[in-house]
Amino acid sequence: MKKLFYSLCLSASLVGGAAHAETVSILMEGVPDTEYVKALVPEFEKETGITVNLEVVNYAEMHTKLVPQLVAKTGSYSAIVVDFYWVGEFAKAGWMQPLDERIAADGFDTSVYVPKMMDLVGKVDGTTYMLPFYNYAMGLLYRTDLLADEKNKADFQAKYGIELKKPETWDEYLKQVEFFTKDGQYGVVNQGLRPDPIAMEWSNYLFANGGDYIDDNWVSTLATPEAKAALEQYIANIEKYGPVGAASFSFDEAFNVFAQGQAYSYITYNFFRASVDDPSTSQVVGKAEIAAVPGKAPGQGGSLNGAWGWAIPKSSPNPDAAWQFLKWVESKDITVKRALAGGSPTRTDVFDDPAVLEKYPRMAELKKLLLESHNFPTFTYTPQFVEVLGRELSLAVSKEKSAEDALAQSAKEFDELAKKDGKQK
Amino acid sequence: MGAVAARSAIEREDRRFGWMLMMPGIALLAAVIGFPVIWALNTSLFDYTLIMPGYDNFVGADNYARAFNDGEFIHAAKVTFFFVVAVVLIEFAIGFLVALMLNDTQRGKNIYYLILLCPLLMNPVVVGLIWRMFLHPTLGIVNYLLSTVSLGPVNWLGDAGIAFWTVVMVDIWHQVSFMIVLLLAGLSALPKEPYEAARVDGASALQSFWHITLPLMRPVIVVTLLIRVIFAIKTYDIIYIMTRGGPGVATDLVSYFIYRRAFVGLDLGEACAMAGILLVTVIAITAYLHRSMRAL
Numbered sequence: 001m002k003k004l005f006y007s008l009c010l011s012a013s014l015v016g017g018a019a020h021a022e023t024v025s026i027l028m029e030g031v032p033d034t035e036y037v038k039a040l041v042p043e044f045e046k047e048t049g050i051t052v053n054l055e056v057v058n059y060a061e062m063h064t065k066l067v068p069q070l071v072a073k074t075g076s077y078s079a080i081v082v083d084f085y086w087v088g089e090f091a092k093a094g095w096m097q098p099l100d101e102r103i104a105a106d107g108f109d110t111s112v113y114v115p116k117m118m119d120l121v122g123k124v125d126g127t128t129y130m131l132p133f134y135n136y137a138m139g140l141l142y143r144t145d146l147l148a149d150e151k152n153k154a155d156f157q158a159k160y161g162i163e164l165k166k167p168e169t170w171d172e173y174l175k176q177v178e179f180f181t182k183d184g185q186y187g188v189v190n191q192g193l194r195p196d197p198i199a200m201e202w203s204n205y206l207f208a209n210g211g212d213y214i215d216d217n218w219v220s221t222l223a224t225p226e227a228k229a230a231l232e233q234y235i236a237n238i239e240k241y242g243p244v245g246a247a248s249f250s251f252d253e254a255f256n257v258f259a260q261g262q263a264y265s266y267i268t269y270n271f272f273r274a275s276v277d278d279p280s281t282s283q284v285v286g287k288a289e290i291a292a293v294p295g296k297a298p299g300q301g302g303s304l305n306g307a308w309g310w311a312i313p314k315s316s317p318n319p320d321a322a323w324q325f326l327k328w329v330e331s332k333d334i335t336v337k338r339a340l341a342g343g344s345p346t347r348t349d350v351f352d353d354p355a356v357l358e359k360y361p362r363m364a365e366l367k368k369l370l371l372e373s374h375n376f377p378t379f380t381y382t383p384q385f386v387e388v389l390g391r392e393l394s395l396a397v398s399k400e401k402s403a404e405d406a407l408a409q410s411a412k413e414f415d416e417l418a419k420k421d422g423k424q425k
Numbered sequence: 426m427g428a429v430a431a432r433s434a435i436e437r438e439d440r441r442f443g444w445m446l447m448m449p450g451i452a453l454l455a456a457v458i459g460f461p462v463i464w465a466l467n468t469s470l471f472d473y474t475l476i477m478p479g480y481d482n483f484v485g486a487d488n489y490a491r492a493f494n495d496g497e498f499i500h501a502a503k504v505t506f507f508f509v510v511a512v513v514l515i516e517f518a519i520g521f522l523v524a525l526m527l528n529d530t531q532r533g534k535n536i537y538y539l540i541l542l543c544p545l546l547m548n549p550v551v552v553g554l555i556w557r558m559f560l561h562p563t564l565g566i567v568n569y570l571l572s573t574v575s576l577g578p579v580n581w582l583g584d585a586g587i588a589f590w591t592v593v594m595v596d597i598w599h600q601v602s603f604m605i606v607l608l609l610a611g612l613s614a615l616p617k618e619p620y621e622a623a624r625v626d627g628a629s630a631l632q633s634f635w636h637i638t639l640p641l642m643r644p645v646i647v648v649t650l651l652i653r654v655i656f657a658i659k660t661y662d663i664i665y666i667m668t669r670g671g672p673g674v675a676t677d678l679v680s681y682f683i684y685r686r687a688f689v690g691l692d693l694g695e696a697c698a699m700a701g702i703l704l705v706t707v708i709a710i711t712a713y714l715h716r717s718m719r720a721l
Contacts, residue, residue: 067475089476089691092476192583192671193669193671194669194670194671243562243563244562245562245581247583247672248668248671248672249583253557253561253564256564260564383689384689384691387690394672394673395674397673398584398673398675401673
């Protein structure tokens, strides 16, 4: 009798729970852009009556937390955020719901996104699985005060016969790196730690030289003169124009060197731009700016793109509510508010918004950076290829392999992975 | 005759009772150690990837063959071998020296203990991060101190030749107190009489160390070395935090390599095979040291 009573109580409480308003649960990374979303969530809850539960964890924990929920028939996450690293894996495993029907039914306009963003964290083989969330494309941090100095201008003009100004081509930038390596100051600081820091940073060198990772048939193009030039320039920058130890720096250590005013330039994630003006972390407040990594000619950027996307997993317990949230969080109104709080937009109309431009004039340059950026190949084995590339680049930097051998090995292993994944026929 | 049978019946009863008392312990061991090991060894026989998890493709010893033919894995194993030999020998030398000195100390022993134990109590991740900051080539304190005596700057983690020894040094800093504590415990348990007898016979300090301390300490030394070797083979955290196996492949230890094969390469089958090879190696070393200890 007692048992019956308890089980009645239990089932009553379960039914009671279900009758409550709906909850959208999302696993997110503990980064500033997540905080900006979090601050706006009460607006959504008030509008729709849907409760939003953001579970915020470290990057390192995310993948391991996500996979079991994605494999399950019904997982606990209504929506997820996807790093571009994982897009290939998640798409291949079929863990994400196609969004095209929902987009069409609600007339949600995806043409406002930067096209490269949609390629990276939007569409996979023509099907839309994600809405781009925020970007972490890489740009060139450089010292405006050093460029404005009259003596530097005169010396540079005398040495190279060209004007010293914000670099518009890669060649011009390399000259500046050489020029500013003087008086105990470095022309550049690099992040040579295996695997991601070096692989991501060197990608900018590759694109800036007009190179790329793959051709249209997913065949590696790393065994090319462009890639070789990029790697030789990278090694020279670490050896001749950078601080001792750059070959082992992660991005925080490299940024510290730049923030201490010891280097003229640093190619890094564009969100570091905000830290430059924070007096608690930087001694170059107001003295540095971010630009698109210059390419072979003006207008051809060399920046590496990077971004997160919103997706609804197949295992979502309540995809309709999740879509309602995605539609809201990526609406013009909310994305502008996120950008004003300091977020990194992915929509062109947010970059063009007068209020955003007024508060952050650099948004114009950041838009250019994204429009000219290049994508890393995303397929099932992206993380593994980053591992291979990081190892080979590091071997070349530490002189245990020639640049040519390191690139040939990377190309060979890329082709093997691409074949294994069925990308390459 | 009947008495003997009765006794053996009681014995049998006792034995059964003994087994029953041990059952919970054995069951627990089987669950937390036996099961994962058997699961991993079983997985190593299949083409099991995290993209297509499943036991559909039995490949037998294929994963093992691939591991032995993988130049990188062999390289990581070699680096690990040198790492283990370097850290264990140097830690033993320093540890024994400090333990001998501490053993004779009369005052302030607890304070020495406390200070020596500090590194050991720290999380390896914290140790790695602290040392990464100390060793920063331009902003770190180590190169700054060297510069005050006009030395350096040393490229601690960015030079393939130096990085290995930097990692060895940090591991020694972190783990040497483990050696000290264990050896000191052994030393303080030694009987006093042989030393007194030796002194009466006119033996020098070096002679009594060589002929009394070393032989008496041998079992403790073997156990200490054994434990340290096993821990050193498993070193992972410091590499992950400090070098990620770089520069190049100079500090690529086998545990970190296996982790990457499993969670970056998503190839769980091959990673399990490599872990199996590592397990067999460790067991072989343990058995060898155990036997040589019993022979003493």
